[in-house]
Amino acid sequence: MLKPGDTIGILGGGQLARMMTLAAAPLGLKCHIFAPEGDNPAFDVAAARTIAPYDDIEALEAFARSVAVVTYEFENVPARTAEILSALVDVLPNPRALETTQDRFIEKSFIRNLGLLVPDFLPVDSVESLMAAVATLGRPSVLKTRRFGYDGKGQAMLKPETNLADAWSAIGQSPAILEQFIPFEREVSVVAARNAAGALVTYDVAENRHAHHILAETTLPAHISDETERAAKEAASRIGSALDYVGVFAVEFFVVGTGKQEQLLVNEIAPRVHNSGHWTLGGAETSQFEQHIRAIAGWPLGSVKRVGRIEMHNLIGSDVDRWQDFVTEPGLYVHLYGKAESRPGRKMGHVTRVLP
Numbered sequence: 579m580l581k582p583g584d585t586i587g588i589l590g591g592g593q594l595a596r597m598m599t600l601a602a603a604p605l606g607l608k609c610h611i612f613a614p615e616g617d618n619p620a621f622d623v624a625a626a627r628t629i630a631p632y633d634d635i636e637a638l639e640a641f642a643r644s645v646a647v648v649t650y651e652f653e654n655v656p657a658r659t660a661e662i663l664s665a666l667v668d669v670l671p672n673p674r675a676l677e678t679t680q681d682r683f684i685e686k687s688f689i690r691n692l693g694l695l696v697p698d699f700l701p702v703d704s705v706e707s708l709m710a711a712v713a714t715l716g717r718p719s720v721l722k723t724r725r726f727g728y729d730g731k732g733q734a735m736l737k738p739e740t741n742l743a744d745a746w747s748a749i750g751q752s753p754a755i756l757e758q759f760i761p762f763e764r765e766v767s768v769v770a771a772r773n774a775a776g777a778l779v780t781y782d783v784a785e786n787r788h789a790h791h792i793l794a795e796t797t798l799p800a801h802i803s804d805e806t807e808r809a810a811k812e813a814a815s816r817i818g819s820a821l822d823y824v825g826v827f828a829v830e831f832f833v834v835g836t837g838k839q840e841q842l843l844v845n846e847i848a849p850r851v852h853n854s855g856h857w858t859l860g861g862a863e864t865s866q867f868e869q870h871i872r873a874i875a876g877w878p879l880g881s882v883k884r885v886g887r888i889e890m891h892n893l894i895g896s897d898v899d900r901w902q903d904f905v906t907e908p909g910l911y912v913h914l915y916g917k918a919e920s921r922p923g924r925k926m927g928h929v930t931r932v933l934p
Contacts, residue, residue: 579876580646582606585625586874587645587667589632589659591618593915593925594651594851597859599623601867607875612641619916620651632659642666649825649874653679653849654726670824670874675849678821682724682755685847692820694813695843697832698758705746711756712736718759721745723752733791735759760843762832766800769855770814771826771869771879778818779869780811781862781882784854786830789894792923793853798861798888802833806840817847826870828852856928857890860911887933898926 580586584607588595591613599609600623608625611618614632621627626644630637638659642648648669653676660673679685686696700711702721712719717740723732732752734745765786772778785800786793800807814829830845855866864872864880872879893900898920904912914927 580607584608584646584875585610585644586871587612587641587648587663588620588624588651589613589648589655590651591616591620591627592651593619593917595620596623596915597865597867597913598649598651598851598870601865602871605868605871605875605877607871610641610645612638617918622916632656635662638662639666647874649870651850671827671849672822672824675821675823675827679847679849680725682722682846686755686757688820689817689844689847692816694816695841697760697843697845699755702746702754702756705743708742708746708754708756712742715756715758720757720759721749721754722757723749723754725753731791760832760834762834762843763836763840764801764833765830765845766802766810766833766842767828767830767852767854768810768814769826769828769852769858769866770811770818771866771873771882772818772823773873773879774824774876776819777879778815779879779882780814781855781858781866782884783807783810784857784888786854790923792894792925793892794894795892796854796857796888796890798857798884803837803840806833806842809842813842813844821849823849825849825873826851826855826866828854830854853892853925853928856892856913857888857930859913860930861885861888861890861932885932889931889933891929892925893927893929895920895922895924895926901927904929 587610591611596619602609610626611620611624612628628641642663648663663669678688686699689696702708717736717738719736721734734748766783770780783800784796784798787795828848832843834841851866858865863883911930
């Protein structure tokens with residue numbers, strides 16, 4: 579168990595690392611950020627920083643010696659980085675969680691083996707195998723790279739008129755999966771936390787709306803039945819236990835059907851604090867960021883009670899230019915990420931309204 583004054587190492591210097599660092603400070607814990615050169619807003623609030631590539635062995639070893647535990651803000655930590663650090667210090671969540679969630683084929687196979695529903699999928703490693711997969715799953719369907727995809731990157735929608743060779747080229751001819759297209763009613767997610775003792779808590783299910791493949795808005799409560807809410811939380815619990823997970827993670831779902839026909843299909847697992855959990859800053863008794871710090875520090879988990887109805891909006895690109903409007907609105911929780919440059923599609927901050 580960590581004690582006040584100890585230092586947590588975080589791989590990655592973006593907004594998630596920044597918010598974890600800010601959550602650690604009131605608990606008396608310090609954070610040391612390890613990230614390559616670039617715009618790293620977490621540096622502004624951290625006790626220490628290391629600027630080095632993720633394959634710099636000497637820098638990683640020195641980093642490991644300076645911290646009590648290591649965590650990360652993004653799931654695409656190079657396997658070699660996790661291996662080097664794990665030999666010297668606890669890395670939480672564990673490398674198995676990384677290995678499982680970094681590859682879409684492995685991840686979906688893992689979920690399906692737990693008895694949870696996922697869209698049908700097939701591996702693709704060539705134009706020929708893509709043609710065979712399309713013959714099985716039909717169109718529309720979605721071609722996704724097995725690794726390094728987020729916010730719609732590394733994906734191609736296959737419509738009846740889509741040229742398959744062009745689609746294969748569009749994703750860089752990378753190992754991929756073809757996934758059944760799901761005409762869903764809505765997208766929802768569960769943020770959960772688990773500690774090393776096996777205690778697990780789940781926040782209320784959030785309903786998410788995306789624009790241009792980027793999360794635009796999260797609202798709670800989600801427009802789903804009580805039974806579907808329980809099923810989503812149970813699915814998250816099964817996933818966290820099966821991975822022997824320590825920390826915060828999110829599970830994203832498609833909701834298909836309505837009423838008694840409502841059904842959940844798991845879309846993906848995010849092994850980290852998650853954008854759809856940003857509402858917990860101000861909207862829950864314990865934020866997902868504090869919860870993650872508590873879990874990896876070996877502390878008791880905090881209350882996940884929601885304090886009202888929630889509307890969380892991401893500030894994308896030039897949305898952040900309206901900051902003066904946001905800071906004058908009573909009761910609005912404003913979080914700006916301190917990024918140096920605003921670009922289209924870039925997450926610059928978020929705002930949360932808590933309604934009675």
